[in-house]
Amino acid sequence: MSPLQPRKDDSQTTGSESAHSLTKGSVIEVDVKSLKVDDLCDAEPEPFKLYNFLFRRHLYRPKDLDAIATRRSVFDDPHLAPHYWPKPEYENIHRFDVNARWSAREERALLRKIDWKVMLWAAISFSALNLDRGNLSQANSDNFLPDLKMTTNDYNLGNTVFRLAFLCAELPSQLVSKRLGPDRWIPMQMSAWSIVTMAQFFLTGKTSFLVCRALLGFLQGGFIPDLILYLSYFYTKYELPFRLALFWISSNVCSIFGSFLAVGVLRMRGVHGKEGWRMPPSPTQTKTWFRPKGWFTDREEYIATTRVLRDDPTKGDMHNREGLSIGRLWTCVCDYDMWPLYIIGILFGIPSATPGSYLTISLRNLGFSTINTNLLTIPSSVGNMISTAAITIVSENFNDRSFTSMSENVWMLPFLIALRTLPDKVNPWRFYVSDKTYC
Template identity: 65%
Template sequence: MATPPSLLRNDGPADDPDKRRQSSDSSTDSIDKDVLRSTEQSVSKVSNRTDNLQDPIDEKPRFTDFFLRRRRLRPVDDNAIATRRSVYDDPVLAKHYWPTAKYENLHRFDPNARWTFAEERAIVRKIDWRVMLWACISFSALNLDRSNLSQANTDNILGDLGMNTNDYNLGNTLFRVSFLCAELPSQLVSKKLGPDRWIPVQMCAWSIVTMGQFFLTGRTSFLICRALLGFIQGGFIPDLILYLSYFYTKTELPIRLSFFWMSSDICSIVASFLAFGILRLRGHHAKAGWRWLFLIEGAVTLIIGISTFFRMPPSPTQTRSWFRPKGWFSEREETIVVSRILRDDPTKGDMHNREALTVKRLWTAVLDYDLWPLYIVGLLFGIPVSPPGTYLTLSLRNLGFGTFETNLLTIPSTVWSFTNTFLVSVLSEAVNDRARVSMIEDVWALPFLVALYCLPANPNQWVYYGLATALLSYPYTHPIQVAWCSRNSGAVASRTVNASLYNMFVQASSIISANIYREDDKPRYRRGNRTLIIISCINLTILYPSTKLYYIWRNKQRDKIWNAMTSEQKAEYLATTKEVGNRRLDFRFAH
């Protein structure tokens, strides 16, 4: 963490504390001298009185006390102090973790600030309504435009364009390859421009391409549009997750990410009803229903994209603008938001929100081998359930269900899936365990995959539908793993790159999944289902257990070194180390 030289001294009395709370609502390219001066004096004002502070949230995994843990975290008195102990309560440690002078929220950071549970709850609720809700709406727009091809399938888009299943697979593959290739470049652009600028640009661009699919003429135009959509949408998810990390603590983020993906499922339900109505326009102006589907849904997301320019402030202290003169937070609320975030994770103050990554930082993050186990998790975890979901509408049509029945029949599995996703995310944070809780997805899917594999060549359509619906009602553990990767990155620069790399592996997983069900294996896809069963077994017996054991081993390694050091050696290490994020000896990995 960068520290101005004078922060290392305790040279003289502190100024009036109110001086350091001066307002600064515009984007900060270079820190104001007055703010820097008050910042330099802040370390000398750090109080080591912690008798009125809450204990830090226990990071030790406790898999067996789900309800007890939830009860421990519930405050007895809403007016009690909610501020938790951190490194900023120790004047010696504080100077080693102090935010960089470029940090855009530095003028609101106060290590001596105290707030109550009632204040904190009100602020988090405000962030949920102002920030999280619009993030969910934005993510729903992404899901609407990247998944409407599934609804278009029920209206014979393949037949209208003279294509077959393999062409459909190729389109999905091109989409995901383009999505994958754009992940890291998009994240780098976002870090330079700021996600509040880059995200709405992405949304408007892909909405225009979606609307352009109204004019598809055949295989070539179909493949071009799928590739363009993937390239523009790539990076959107890690961009949005990075943005949310500016507002939420590491224990709050996983639950919010479950809302994030639940909004995608809710969007799928709404999209099914929209498709039920829009596809009835087939023949209107001599155009197929799927053409109107692309045009109308693209227009909806374009409106959301334009609105996003006005709905995403750069940071908690930059919510005021010409169209929002009063902003979202008072000065005290800004102090609470910033201070609670940095107390929870001091590394969030080591970069400006519009600061580009250097080549050295980028390369260091790419070579961070401690995140590689999570990349492998991202590659394999979603494969067992992806092909059955992608081909559900086609399979139901092949079994004799009509266009409109098929769209409505996809709704029950979506409802159950987002409910289970929320519950499993709550469970993960409640018991503070990620690897074992993430295994629940494969535990759920495996028996239904075996049942699908054992179905006869011509099953009863309702038997198949029941099994497919049960399978696709699985608890989606991706939100847990995204937050897991973010937490184990340990620095803004690493978090930026690692989120993209993780999502690139997830997209690579989608590419693999898109080619498991093949034309010569239809209609029951027995060979494909056998492959899915094998991968699910690998996940349960090798992937998740080995990932958890690896992080336990890494933590024990560091404990052995750190605990053998004297207090003086630890202080010298903190003052002189060049290591950042999860490379530091005092960092511990979540598992």
């Protein structure tokens, strides 16, 4: 059998001659003699760096596209393989073959297909979330609060209710996603919050406003980690960081689009007397009645499954319809190595959240028109994309994450002081520059 050819075995076993699992209690037997380990790629891939991608892209071009790209993993060690073997319920186990070999050309073609069919729609889904989250700020530019006979304090309360509901929904959403599968739960979330968003047309006052904010927060909580979990089914740890960078940049693109969209929608003020998708569960489950041929060939399914498990064998210890247990959750809570990350997650974004939330109200109070207020939010989104790329390059070149990330607060401090000390009657453009540079 050619080293570049996988076994054509579609049975619900490992699909491999070299290593196979036999369920005898919790024991997995591995055929050690037929393991082939002399034709594997030992070199680790070049870690992705934005600077290299922009200016030294040749580093990411393989010298020989027909060379074997299959990388060595724990599955090639007969003593370690049984401990990392995927559980029998793992949905892709019939496409896992430790003797499968593929070329750099095949892997690159598969990765491009995943980018277009999985990553693109993940970014569009995330943009839909941000478009919905940003519409309240845009509505504020068109006398939203006076129309509903609400005050700024009511708006503050609505934001608080939204964030509390969002936070409270994070863990339950993850539990539901892990049990149903993100491929089912994510479309359900999007459909639910779309209905509530459309219902905002019928807001009449403070009570209906607060109810809508609570429902939206609860329905949107957990969406981002759900989507990232889904992406991890298709990408390795070397490929996912760059895709997540694009994932977050898509929110800025959405903000720009939303601002232009708001300009058109808010021009409809006075009209009629009113103020102005299905996801595949895994790489081997893309075939369905409306997509009979699926996204990938059998060969590509072997590569997609085996490369992900070789990169991270722990992805095979749960299947995509397996719920989380209380014991696993408690283990995560007790892992003190994760506590700094939890703290960062809680504190992240606090300094810039308030100026960003009140920008449109502030600009309207300074005398800018509704249309100009929405258009003036666009430069900051472009600047945010540029600064994100710049900070990423600095972080990669100095190989530092903590101090580079903390520099955000140092950058914000002088502009926060300026916003606090500016006189009551100030040139609108001076305030705008201070606020937008701060955000």
